[in-house]
Amino acid sequence: MTTDKPTSPADPRPNDEPYYIDSECPECGTELELEAEVKDEDYDMDEVWHDEWMCPNEECEKEGVFMDVPESFWKKLESRKDEDTIPLEEVDIET
Secondary structure (H helix, E strand, O other): OOOOOOOOOOOOOHHHOOOOOOOEOOOOOOEOEEHHHHHOOOOOHHHOOOOEEEOOOOOOOOOOOEEOOOHHHHHHHHHHOOOOOOOHHHOOOOO
16 A cells, blocks of 8 residues: 555545545544445445545434545635636537
8 A cells, every 4th residue: 555645536545544634434433434335345446536435334424425635625615616607508618
């Protein structure tokens, strides 16, 4: 397993744990698992997004995916939330 800092969602995380976020669910304290492990028993590690983590505790009230991305990613999204947007229907895409 690599100990290098992940640079993309496809990069496996060191020690099979989230790199940028806590490895425990903030709601119940259960160790997070890759979304693929929680949802699919027959997943292919070459096709897994290593930035998507879930709480495997079925009794936990925290639902959804925990994204293992740098804090700077969230800050960039936050800074763009008030920018003007163009509805997808209006985007002119040449094919």
